[in-house]
Amino acid sequence: xxxxxxxxxxxTLLVAMLIxxxxxxxxxxxxxxxxxxxxxxxDPNFRQxxxxxxxxxxxCDNGCYVHCPSCKPVCNNSTMQSPPPxxxxxxxxxxxxxxxxxPSxxxxxxxxPSxxxxxxxxxxxxxxxxxxxxxxxxxxxxxxxxxPSCPGKCEVDCVSCKPVCSCDMxxxxxxxxxxxxxxxxxxxxHGKKDKDFCLVTxxxxxxxxxxxxxxxxxxxxxxxxxQSIGVLFDNHKLQISAQKTSTWDDSIDRISITFDGEDxxxxxxxxxxxxxxxxxxxxxxxxxxxxxxxxNMFKITAKVIPITKEDSRIHKYEITNDxxxxxxxxxxxxxxxxxxxxxxxxxTYKSDYVSKVKMGVLMPVMGGDDKFLSAGLFxxxxxxxxxxxxxxxxxxxxLNLQLPSVRCQSGLDGRGIVCKR
Numbered sequence: 131x132x133x134x135x136x137x138x139x140x141x142t143l144l145v146a147m148l149i150x151x152x153x154x155x156x157x158x159x160x161x162x163x164x165x166x167x168x169x170x171x172x173d174p175n176f177r178q179x180x181x182x183x184x185x186x187x188x189x190c191d192n193g194c195y196v197h198c199p200s201c202k203p204v205c206n207n208s209t210m211q212s213p214p215p216x217x218x219x220x221x222x223x224x225x226x227x228x229x230x231x232x233p234s235x236x237x238x239x240x241x242x243p244s245x246x247x248x249x250x251x252x253x254x255x256x257x258x259x260x261x262x263x264x265x266x267x268x269x270x271x272x273x274x275x276x277x278p279s280c281p282g283k284c285e286v287d288c289v290s291c292k293p294v295c296s297c298d299m300x301x302x303x304x305x306x307x308x309x310x311x312x313x314x315x316x317x318x319x320h321g322k323k324d325k326d327f328c329l330v331t332x333x334x335x336x337x338x339x340x341x342x343x344x345x346x347x348x349x350x351x352x353x354x355x356x357q358s359i360g361v362l363f364d365n366h367k368l369q370i371s372a373q374k375t376s377t378w379d380d381s382i383d384r385i386s387i388t389f390d391g392e393d394x395x396x397x398x399x400x401x402x403x404x405x406x407x408x409x410x411x412x413x414x415x416x417x418x419x420x421x422x423x424x425x426n427m428f429k430i431t432a433k434v435i436p437i438t439k440e441d442s443r444i445h446k447y448e449i450t451n452d453x454x455x456x457x458x459x460x461x462x463x464x465x466x467x468x469x470x471x472x473x474x475x476x477x478t479y480k481s482d483y484v485s486k487v488k489m490g491v492l493m494p495v496m497g498g499d500d501k502f503l504s505a506g507l508f509x510x511x512x513x514x515x516x517x518x519x520x521x522x523x524x525x526x527x528x529l530n531l532q533l534p535s536v537r538c539q540s541g542l543d544g545r546g547i548v549c550k551r
Contacts (some may be wrong), residue, residue: 150394171198175308185292188392211441261288283419283433296431301462303329303475305443307341307356309496311478317487318476319496323352329359330476332468335427336362336517338504340371344447347466355457358386360507363427364520366390366409367508370422370432373454383417384456385434396420431461472514474502491512 179201186194190205197204257276258405261269269291276284280295280483285288287294297304300312310316321327323343330337343354348426358371387394389406396402396413406409408425418434434533442449449455464479471479474496489495501513510517 142514168192169194169196171196171201173198177200189319192338194378200303220541228538250499252323257283257284259284259293261286261291263288267495290461296433296461297459298459301464301475303339303356303458303460303462305459307339307354311475311476311483313476313478313485315485315487315489315494317485317494317496319502320351320354321499323354326360326478326507328473328504328514330462330464330471330473331510331514332471332476332515333514333516333518334363334520335464335467336510336515337462337473338507338509338512341505342457344449344455346446353445353457356460357457358507359430359458359460361433362424362508362510362517368409368422369507370420370430370458371457372434375436375454376452376453378438378456381417385418385420385432387411387420387422415501426465428465429463433459436460447540468516472516473512474498477514 168183170181172181174180176198179198182201184203186203187205194203196202198366204465207453207527208291217229220245225272226386246269258273259276260271260273264270266288269286272291274286274293276293277295279325284293285296286292296302297308298308298310300314302310303382304461307320308316308318321341323341323345326338327339328336329339338360338361340358341354342357343352345352358369361368364513366437367390369449371389373384373386375384376428383398389409394404394411396404396411400413400416402413410423412421414421414431420433423428434456436454437447437449439449441447462475467479469480471477477483487496505508506514
């Protein structure tokens with residue numbers, strides 16, 4: 131009896147153990163037996179998941195980590211980006227009480243030299259301009275403030291009734307000499323100091339420019355500016371020059387004009403005028419700024435400006451106190467030119483002209499010194515000369531180059547003009 135009970139008890143115990151093993155096996159996630167790797171979230175910022183142990187899935191060959199935001203185990207070779215390992219922040223320590231150092235005089239440190247940055251000269255503060263063409267009554271005499279980016283001065287385009295930088299229009303010759311051709315493309319022609327070069331040559335118009343400057347040994351060329359121009363038309367000779375001066379004063383007139391050998395002395399008052407036949411010379415300002423117009427031929431605006439100390443410092447001109455290299459800023463308008471026109475500026479007025487300068491560079495330079503070189507201010511011996519003197523009426527061109535319906539503008543980066551009809 132006792133034996134049978136014992137055997138029955140053992141059988142019951144065995145069955146119970148088998149049931150428990152089966153229960154444990156069924157409650158254990160797959161893979162524990164073969165790959166019992168565990169992982170847990172170690173980031174305390176995720177409280178519901180922090181330190182909760184997870185068993186890596188059986189298909190994780192290289193173990194796993196717990197993705198704390200989702201609180202799920204992820205295989206180490208998964209494409210899901212693993213969060214950076216949590217680093218326990220250091221325990222803050224009380225900083226020691228600083229001991230003030232003994233005062234000592236500071237040692238000045240000289241600033242490191244840096245290359246100069248070119249800054250275009252700006253119009254004088256408060257500079258203004260007015261439309262002076264009575265043919266535009268809605269804009270005539272209306273005063274406008276010059277844009278701060280204009281070098282030296284501006285003028286009002288009467289058509290749009292807006293101020294425009296004087297050196298940013300087709301036909302302008304300014305600065306070192308910076309030309310803007312009739313095609314609107316900006317280029318530089320440096321020439322040589324103390325030499326004369328043909329700017330425009332046509333059958334009945336020839337304009338030479340006399341260049342002054344300083345030699346720049348580092349660049350292998352001269353810094354140059356146009357000091358005077360000699361203009362031949364019909365049987366006349368016109369000369370406009372900037373007089374040499376050491377110390378610049380805007381109130382002192384440094385412009386010199388001769389017409390057929392006669393000195394033209396204009397009162398130092400804006401609007402004062404000299405006239406002979408079809409030629410008119412008018413002061414734009416009280417001093418140093420004039421307009422010369424020959425009916426049906428051309429209009430030239432000439433302003434005398436100096437090289438300032440700031441310009442010299444920025445560009446390393448090394449201008450001394452004995453000469454500020456006063457020169458002309460020029461603007462040309464031609465009412466009629468022939469297709470044979472040539473010269474540094476004149477060639478750009480040909481209808482089929484294609485610019486020869488390299489575009490996309492900071493300073494596109496026009497070469498050809500040899501073919502534009504002249505023997506003197508009124509010489510017509512340059513290789514491209516076309517001047518014959520007074521032309522017959524039927525030799526004029528149909529090119530009318532003063533286009534009041536054209537508005538031209540440009541920024542000071544010197545990359546050209548944008549014109550709109």
